[in-house]
Amino acid sequence: MYIHGKLYNLEGFDHPGGEEILKLCNNEPDSTALFESYHAFCNMDKIKSIMKKYEVNETTPKKSLFKFDNDGFYNTCLKRVQNYVKKDTKASISWFITVLFSWALFIYCQYQLLFGLNTILKVCCGLLSGLSLVFLGYNVLHDGSHYAISKYPIVNNCCSKLIQSLLLWNHTLWTYHHCIRHHQYTGMVQYDPDLINTNPFLRKSELIKPKPMEFSKKYINYKLLFINILLPGTLFGQSMLYHLNWVRKGHLWKMSLPKEFGKIDDIIQYVLSVLFVFIQIYYGGFYFYLHIVGANIGYFIGSSPDHDMYDTHKQVSKNNGILMDWGELQVRHSGNFFNTDTIPHILFTKLMGGINYQIEHHLFPTLSSHRLAEIAPIVKEVCIEFNIPYVCINSPKKLFREICKTYEEVHN
Numbered sequence: 001m002y003i004h005g006k007l008y009n010l011e012g013f014d015h016p017g018g019e020e021i022l023k024l025c026n027n028e029p030d031s032t033a034l035f036e037s038y039h040a041f042c043n044m045d046k047i048k049s050i051m052k053k054y055e056v057n058e059t060t061p062k063k064s065l066f067k068f069d070n071d072g073f074y075n076t077c078l079k080r081v082q083n084y085v086k087k088d089t090k091a092s093i094s095w096f097i098t099v100l101f102s103w104a105l106f107i108y109c110q111y112q113l114l115f116g117l118n119t120i121l122k123v124c125c126g127l128l129s130g131l132s133l134v135f136l137g138y139n140v141l142h143d144g145s146h147y148a149i150s151k152y153p154i155v156n157n158c159c160s161k162l163i164q165s166l167l168l169w170n171h172t173l174w175t176y177h178h179c180i181r182h183h184q185y186t187g188m189v190q191y192d193p194d195l196i197n198t199n200p201f202l203r204k205s206e207l208i209k210p211k212p213m214e215f216s217k218k219y220i221n222y223k224l225l226f227i228n229i230l231l232p233g234t235l236f237g238q239s240m241l242y243h244l245n246w247v248r249k250g251h252l253w254k255m256s257l258p259k260e261f262g263k264i265d266d267i268i269q270y271v272l273s274v275l276f277v278f279i280q281i282y283y284g285g286f287y288f289y290l291h292i293v294g295a296n297i298g299y300f301i302g303s304s305p306d307h308d309m310y311d312t313h314k315q316v317s318k319n320n321g322i323l324m325d326w327g328e329l330q331v332r333h334s335g336n337f338f339n340t341d342t343i344p345h346i347l348f349t350k351l352m353g354g355i356n357y358q359i360e361h362h363l364f365p366t367l368s369s370h371r372l373a374e375i376a377p378i379v380k381e382v383c384i385e386f387n388i389p390y391v392c393i394n395s396p397k398k399l400f401r402e403i404c405k406t407y408e409e410v411h412n
Contacts, residue, residue, distance in 0.1 A: 074327025130294025187333025
């Protein structure tokens, strides 16, 4: 594993954060960003002294893909955020309240979907069932996979795996796809899988070659909604690609199938997923499709603005291949939305696990999603000092227009 240009052999190292992330990073070209961002609130001096024992001497150090200068943007931002949050970085009371509410809503909607007699209520609960599962996804799965719920790896992993099963995803695949590849190389065409995860129908950058099946520019906003919500949908489509392409063919979005995939934990997740689908189809029938649509809607609303707004899209084209501060790269290639102090935006932030504070999440992935809004003013202040654009759109109409503008510019 390469960190700051040095090679480390961590086999046999009893990693406090668990062995999973170490094994999934084994073949990465540069793990510096993960090392820095996932230890942002740890005793780094102690960690670095331990790391010296595992360093492999090489004649020529490997050049890092990113900068982490002490007086650079990321470390300046980190010091100020550390002073603010202290050591209280994991799940808060508001997180537990939100998760309990989401579970209650999901269970109620599932009961009505599967056993209810009122058609209108079943339709509403079908959509709400999927949406409430997305609430759990963003709060439990997302925070869990980023080690942001608890300091104990088993708690984080179990939380993630349970919701992954209900969403028909997989923890191992998601962790490698999202936590390692997307978070480390955000906006880098050669490495970030999320720049090509809408292929072959939608293209996110002119740096990516078009596919024969690519949609034309005409009515692109309607096509965007159709493919992301109705068929197959952002969330369900990812599930299909995980299992039908990645597992079956061994590769997806420039990623090989992780060697760690296929162990007993993955098998248990498959069993839970199959059982969930069987119950949904047997008792719910058509209403299960409404559950999928509700989940697609929630996931699309939460994920699409994060990196696909027009201003961030232009940064991807402008900065690819340029060596820069890793934190600056994250800010330039991410965008926030619905960040006001109004009640609707505050509720959105809680229910959607702070996904609308994407910039802060990318800089500090192990910080509880319910604390991201608190540190946003600090991050924004440092961005101004370093003359880095901080993208945030609070109007739903403008937000959708900016996303469509990205695809309109790229597509013919």
